[in-house]
Amino acid sequence: MINDRLIDAGELPIAVRDFGGDQPPMLLLHGAGGNLAQMTTLARALRPNHRVITVDLRGHGRSGDGAWTWDAALGDLAAVCVQMEVERPSVVGHSLGGMLAALWGQRHPESPGVVSLDGNPPPTKPEHLPGLDPEKATAELARLHAIFDQLEAMAGQVIPADQLPDLVERQQMAARDMGANEKVWIEGFRRNLVHANGETSTRPSAETTSQLRTLMNTLDLGPVYASTTCPELVVLATRDLPEQAPFAELYAAHRRYLVDQVSAASHPRYLSLADASHAMVIEQPTVLAGLITDFLGGGR
Incomplete structure (x- = not known):
């Protein structure tokens, strides 16, 4: 039986959807601007092998509003585990949720595994764009950030x-x-x-959107990958979303950077998923469910 609940995380309520079952538990996390409903198709594909619990991150969906910090969001997930009586969950996340999964893995070496589905901070520096002329990289970043400024202004x-x-x-x-x-x-x-x-x-509000943008722009996952000891899988996109097409050179360079970053850390397993954009959760849920289940099965 699928069960929707509000969890008392102390500072605010956190909405969850429990897909039930007695298989190994998994927290499944959406990206910035999303909510747990958007993970439903992937959750259903994972349910035969996992007790999947999807979560509305703070400031999204039916969860409460509160200041956004990595510590606060990870504390919300810990509260979900306690109140749902879940021990040692795997954590799988898309985009922002993938960044949280990586941070969870760093802090929870006992975890059976974490999976990031293209959970990468956006490029903010020319060094995040190898192969692009630095002057062009700076200009392209300014153009990209102007688009993000517009999106932030529309939030809420x-x-x-x-x-x-x-x-x-x-x-x-x-x-x-x-x-x-x-x-x-x-x-x-x-x-x-x-x-x-x-x-x-x-939702999310303009305030939450601004906080999230600052957090993601300043996050460096290299040290996180290097200091994580639980099993970790990073799934990377290989093509652009339609709205990314005007920045094709920038995103191609950034994908090279992401492969270099995860390779240099040596710890995580990673793969660049064929014919997958950042919207891979929508595009290939069955393929992702198989990859995730195979990876976590090998990690247990």
Whole structure:
């Protein structure tokens, strides 16, 4: 039986969805701006071999708002484990969730394994873009960060009531374009809507978005990989999202950097997943479930 719960994490409530079963436990974490509903298809594919618990990270979905720090988010996950009576879970995360999985593995050597699904901080320095002329790299980074500035400015916006039906229809079209489960996609969209005082706004808020951006921009996973002792798998993208196409050279260079970074750390196993973008959780959930299950089975 699938069970939705609110966990008392002390500072705030954390929403979880328990897919049930008596297999080895797993926490499954979404990316920034997402929520647990967006991990449903992957969770279902993993359920035959794991008791999967998906989580709304703080400031997302049905979880409460609170200051975003790595320590606070990891504390939320620890509270989920205690109240769900889960011992030694594996932790699998996408994007922001993958960064949290890596940090969990660093702090929990007893973990049976952690998996990062393209959980990488964005490029912020020319040295993150090997092979690009430094002057061009600096210009491309400035252009990219201007786009991120625009996205941050739109976070937490109020949606006029008469525009909501059109937004839902556009989300349905996006799901069809991606070949995703439309019902799951729309649940993910609606789960990040907040209805209060006669207005509808989006989550995460502008404040949370700003905090997350600062945290990700300053995170260096190299030392994290090097000091982790539990089994760790890093799955990397191999192609761009459509919206990344104007920055094709930048992202190709950054993918080279990510391979170099994880190779230099020597600890994690990694693979560059064929024909996968950053949206790999939507594109290839069955393939990912097989990779994750095989990896964790070998780690136990």
